[in-house]
Structure formats: structure tokens, C-alpha cells
Amino acid sequence: MPLLQNKNIPPVKKLTKYKILTIYCKCGEKLLKYKKGPGRRLLKIHRDRITEDFTGIFINDYSEKGTDIYCRSCNERIATVQIVNGKYVNKVNQGQLGITK
Numbered sequence: 001m002p003l004l005q006n007k008n009i010p011p012v013k014k015l016t017k018y019k020i021l022t023i024y025c026k027c028g029e030k031l032l033k034y035k036k037g038p039g040r041r042l043l044k045i046h047r048d049r050i051t052e053d054f055t056g057i058f059i060n061d062y063s064e065k066g067t068d069i070y071c072r073s074c075n076e077r078i079a080t081v082q083i084v085n086g087k088y089v090n091k092v093n094q095g096q097l098g099i100t101k
């Protein structure tokens with residue numbers, strides 16, 4: 001006997017699951033609340049996924065591509081501005097980041 005199919009049920013879409021992480025500089029400065037997608041490490045910060053910018057150095061920054069972003073507390077480079085498809089994306093300096101879940 002064939003299975004009945006309910007046509008009112010839309011096909012299951014795979015939704016990207018984000019985890020909200022609080023991101024710190026290595027020095028302990030609280031930087032961001034960020035919705036991170038699945039995957040290993042945080043390599044890039046997409047601005048539309050920032051839920052809170054504690055220092056304002058990311059979300060309010062519209063510097064030219066290639067500009068470095070420094071921690072306000074320890075003055076180390078945290079990220080570099082990149083523009084991907086017209087959107088601001090910050091490429092993370094892995095060595096300067098401490099991530100807390």
C-alpha cells in the first residue's frame with residue numbers, strides 16, 4: 001500500500017543554526033556578541049551577525065578595505081577590514097582572539 005503524502009507540508013528546509021558567542025580579545029577586553037554559524041573557528045566577522053558590539057570598533061567602522069582594527073585596551077590588531085560582495089567583513093587575527101561560548 002502506497003504511503004499517503006500530505007501536500008500541505010512544505011519541504012523541510014535546512015536552516016543555518018547559529019550559536020551566539022561572546023568574543024573576547026586575548027587581553028580580556030569584551031568585544032562582541034556574535035552569531036556564529038556552524039564550522040570550526042571564527043575566521044571572519046560578518047557585520048550582520050553581530051548582535052552586540054561592546055566597544056563599537058567593529059559595527060561603526062567603515063574604513064577602507066585593508067584597514068586594521070585594533071583593540072582599544074591593548075592596541076593589538078584584532079581584525080582587518082575586508083569588503084566581500086559590497087559588505088563589510090572583518091578578517092580575524094586568530095592569534096589575538098579569545099573566544100568564549
Ligand SMILES: [Zn+2]
Pocket residue numbers: 025026027028029071072073074075076
Ligand atoms: Zn585587547
